[in-house]
Amino acid sequence: MSSTAQHAPSTLDGAEELASSDSLLTAEEVAALLQVTCSWVYAETRRRRIPHLRLGRYVRYRRSALTAWMEDMERSSTRPQASRLR
Numbered sequence: 001m002s003s004t005a006q007h008a009p010s011t012l013d014g015a016e017e018l019a020s021s022d023s024l025l026t027a028e029e030v031a032a033l034l035q036v037t038c039s040w041v042y043a044e045t046r047r048r049r050i051p052h053l054r055l056g057r058y059v060r061y062r063r064s065a066l067t068a069w070m071e072d073m074e075r076s077s078t079r080p081q082a083s084r085l086r
Contacts, residue, residue, distance in 0.1 A: 024053070024060040033066070 025033070027041045034041070044050040051065035
């Protein structure tokens, strides 16, 4: 029985670590993370260009989705452009 009690805290620690690495952010927090204005975050959200979650009237941004989105944007900006056919 004591092994169960000892195992529980490590499970909670793992859950807390996962939650902090994949937390939900507000538009203000996203703006600070990306070093842009809140109005830019809201505009990109309306245009569906930035990953977000609608929770009723609230909008939140999953940190892991933003990280993947930024990595994809970075990869696409460094790919060579295909030459146009004439």
